[in-house]
Amino acid sequence: MSAKDSNSSSQKKNASQSSSETDGADSSPHASLNTSRSVSLDESPDTVLLWFRRDLRLRDNPALSAAANEADRVVCVFIHDPSSEEPWAPGEASDWWLHHSLASLQEQLAKHDQKLIFRAGESLSELRSLAKSVKADAVYWNRIYEPAAIERDTKIKKALRDDGLHVKSFNASLLFEPTAHETQSGDPYKVFTPFYKQLLAKDDPHPAFEVPKEIPVPKGFPDGLELDDLNLLPKIDWAGGMREAWTPGEPGARQRVLEWSQDGVRAYDDRRDLPGEDGVSRLSPYLHFGEIGPRDLWHHLSALRRKSRGKASDNIQAFLRQIVWREFAHHLLYHFPHTTWEPLRENFADFPWESGGENLKLWQKGQTGYPIVDAGMRELWHTGYMHNRVRMITASFLVKHLLITWHEGAKWFWDTLVDADLANNTLGWQWVAGSGADAAPYFRIFNPILQGKKFDSHGAYVRRWVPEIAKLDDKHLHTPWEASDEVLEKAGIKLGKTYPEPLVEHGFARDRALSAYDKIKGGG
């Protein structure tokens, strides 16, 4: 038994390895970026069980790199244990993505003569049974910074250590530890801009780990299930639109990063708000499942920005800023775990929300009578994705025009988005509702007509997703109810039959929302 080669490349560093009791952030004094804590030889493990979770990649995977460097044998495992993530167990769209991502990881590992062992059941008992059958003396994983996962993994860490195993966890999903990025007074940031400025002022995040040259294989592989046995695919095949739209897995992620950095990102700020154009990165599901690491992406784009000039450089910076928004959302959830359901601003607890009913169903189906809203909801259902600008418009419509609680919107997005991410979903919905960090002021009520005209002026987006009104001219496309009978007939539309009348009149809904918000005014 030996530590593998002894060169001292950055690969050997245990970036943000946690030796703490909980499996949250590593708050130990050496947790910061460039700390190298190599494991001494007598601690060097013989067989490491490498537990894949939301880090479905070989590159920039600190737990994998550590295992490959330190152990003589590495056994890779994925355990399907959705009940441990309740009440936010993955939805069907997420599971569809997960299935294909796991298939991809399996292929990548096969190129290293490795195997991904699939198990289903309670994580701790599966890990224990595996550790016993392969005689593992250590278990490594990359952390998930979500409330349910932290609770689960803390228990697992303690139990495995009590069994006499070495356990190490790493940060693979964030630029920095949530506990390592705080205000001068040591509190978590609640406002984005200072969070962002402070982050830019810091040293760069840890460099990406290369794919290990070798991932030492065990003498024999333990029993496992077939991927299909995890039952992640939908029983009814509604995923055709998703197959067309996406290529899950690490190679798909790298391909998308390349395309994005060659072209899209250089015009990001000019096109990001136009849902009819290919102006956004569409990297969110890859980031969620860890098919690309945020630090890897950060370094890649920062280097690109340094080589760029003028507008292109500004645009790349605008995109980097969005990666910091993702970071901000994750840090906030770490520090305020109750916000997945409770408002961050306490005065919102008394807000007079509606609970849902028929209007909720019409919103979900994309039958509100507002073309930009309906287009977004249908894109979501069809592809598991919705353009960011349209997420704001549809969310604002649910919360402010229909006065339905953001919980209903968060649940629907959770079930239907392939990029459903607890931190991002929570921040987004609380922001729209006005109850969150740096939230939209209550009087900021999106006008779905104006938004449509402004950001989809030639209707490319609406015509694609709401084909029954596609023949309307640009002037009437976002306000079909204002078109004359003649214009409607020419476009083949029977309002109220082939396409709905508006569910609620904008001016009325706006006034109603303002007076509802009036009731909780004064403090938060």
Add this chain to the structure above:
DNA sequence: TTTTGAGTTGTTCGA
């Protein structure tokens, strides 16, 4: 401790 300046993404109205 107190003070100060600022805070992702918007809309409407009236000059």
Add this chain to the structure above:
DNA sequence: GTCGAACAACTCAAA
């Protein structure tokens, strides 16, 4: 059509 102000009051973060 274009432009600036009002839409509130509060909390946050740093000086």
